[in-house]
Amino acid sequence: MAAKKITLNRRDVVSRILKDRGDALLVTGLGSSTWDAAAAGDHANNFYLWGGMGGAAATGLGLARAQPDRRVLVVTGDGEMLMGIGSLATIAVAAPENLAVCVFDNQHYGETGMQDTHTGHGVDLAGMAAAAGFGTTRTVWTKKELEAAVPTLYEQKGPVFVTVKVNTDYVPMILPMRDGTAIRARFREAVLGDKAFD
Amino acid sequence: MAAKARTKKAKSPAWPGEIFKTLKDNDIAQVSYVPDAGHAELIRRCHADNRIKTTRLTTEEEGIALALGAWLGGDRSALLMQSSGVGNCINMLSVIVETRSPLLMLVTMRGEWGEFNPWQIPMGQSTQKSLEDAGMIVYHVDEPAELAETLHAATQIAFNSYRGVAVLIGQRIVGFKDWRK
Numbered sequence: 001m002a003a004k005k006i007t008l009n010r011r012d013v014v015s016r017i018l019k020d021r022g023d024a025l026l027v028t029g030l031g032s033s034t035w036d037a038a039a040a041g042d043h044a045n046n047f048y049l050w051g052g053m054g055g056a057a058a059t060g061l062g063l064a065r066a067q068p069d070r071r072v073l074v075v076t077g078d079g080e081m082l083m084g085i086g087s088l089a090t091i092a093v094a095a096p097e098n099l100a101v102c103v104f105d106n107q108h109y110g111e112t113g114m115q116d117t118h119t120g121h122g123v124d125l126a127g128m129a130a131a132a133g134f135g136t137t138r139t140v141w142t143k144k145e146l147e148a149a150v151p152t153l154y155e156q157k158g159p160v161f162v163t164v165k166v167n168t169d170y171v172p173m174i175l176p177m178r179d180g181t182a183i184r185a186r187f188r189e190a191v192l193g194d195k196a197f198d
Numbered sequence: 199m200a201a202k203a204r205t206k207k208a209k210s211p212a213w214p215g216e217i218f219k220t221l222k223d224n225d226i227a228q229v230s231y232v233p234d235a236g237h238a239e240l241i242r243r244c245h246a247d248n249r250i251k252t253t254r255l256t257t258e259e260e261g262i263a264l265a266l267g268a269w270l271g272g273d274r275s276a277l278l279m280q281s282s283g284v285g286n287c288i289n290m291l292s293v294i295v296e297t298r299s300p301l302l303m304l305v306t307m308r309g310e311w312g313e314f315n316p317w318q319i320p321m322g323q324s325t326q327k328s329l330e331d332a333g334m335i336v337y338h339v340d341e342p343a344e345l346a347e348t349l350h351a352a353t354q355i356a357f358n359s360y361r362g363v364a365v366l367i368g369q370r371i372v373g374f375k376d377w378r379k
Binding site: 025027047049050051052053054055056057058059060061062063064065066067070084086087089090093094180181183184187188191192195196 | 227228251253254255256257259260261262263264265266267268269270271272273275289290292293296297298299
């Protein structure tokens with residue numbers, strides 16, 4: 001079987017997805033996903049991980065369980081998701097209706113020299129999420145599929161899992177704030193108001 | 199009486215209930231865990247309490263990330279594990295330290311007091327040092343009577359001083375695993 005061609009650009013994808021974010025809360029996985037979110041425009045409802053590889057989806061779960069009335073979106077990369085792959089089982093069993101996980105899958109470790117990840121060698125992240133018990137799973141290859149997937153990220157009963165296949169074209173590195181205490185404090189204030197400082 | 203068991207049988211010791219009450223008194227809204235026999239009663243109680251959101255983990259480091267997310271959303275949480283699981287957590291603890299977020303870990307010890315399984319010794323013996331090296335504040339408790347008070351103090355440090363804290367529940371409290379059964 002010939003490999004499908006990957007055409008989507010990650011920055012176009014992140015811009016399209018976050019255009020519809022409304023008041024959704026965003027957690028980004030370390031590396032390219034964090035730079036992508038920054039490139040789409042800084043926002044107080046963004047929580048940028050710069051470390052803790054493998055923890056993005058589980059961070060989203062803790063947040064989703066704490067804020068059941070808010071939509072929570074996790075955007076992370078394929079390498080980061082693979083490192084925390086067990087969290088797909090944890091999320092599926094916890095079954096948060098307000099959580100969506102979106103993986104930007106370029107089939108490479110982008111921050112460390114573009115080594116291949118497992119996803120370019122047959123590992124199907126959406127298939128793993130489905131097998132774990134996610135009710136809605138998609139793999140997106142085209143603009144049209146992306147358009148159809150965006151509403152599921154924000155409106156479909158969770159947990160939702162979407163993998164978007166993105167290419168490895170050069171994109172400029174856009175860095176958001178990086179002081180973890182500042183990122184945490186700003187995000188909590190945005191979510192909790194004055195209660196953040198109780 | 200000659201055959202009096204040296205193993206702590208403790209059919210239903212009071213301390214799991216005391217831990218549960220201390221967690222409730224301190225408004226713990228989320229609990230996550232990888233099971234340990236020493237935490238079995240506490241896990242049952244958490245699942246039975248519909249005001250605690252209880253999350254089963256596949257590995258302990260998920261619980262660190264989950265605790266961060268819970269705090270971002272305004273929930274206090276606790277993470278239960280066995281000492282062997284501490285080794286799975288080290289890198290993830292960096293997110294707690296770097297964001298200066300609370301973390302409350304309750305760790306039941308293996309590989310120390312009277313351990314039967316030699317494979318438990320390496321991690322059990324390095325549990326406290328590993329946690330301290332990773333930036334956690336650690337309390338080791340060997341007296342059941344001191345457990346609730348220590349946990350309460352740890353909760354204050356975690357949620358009022360925004361730090362990662364681990365309470366190690368000594369194998370002397372949990373009891374030997376009786377391999378004859």
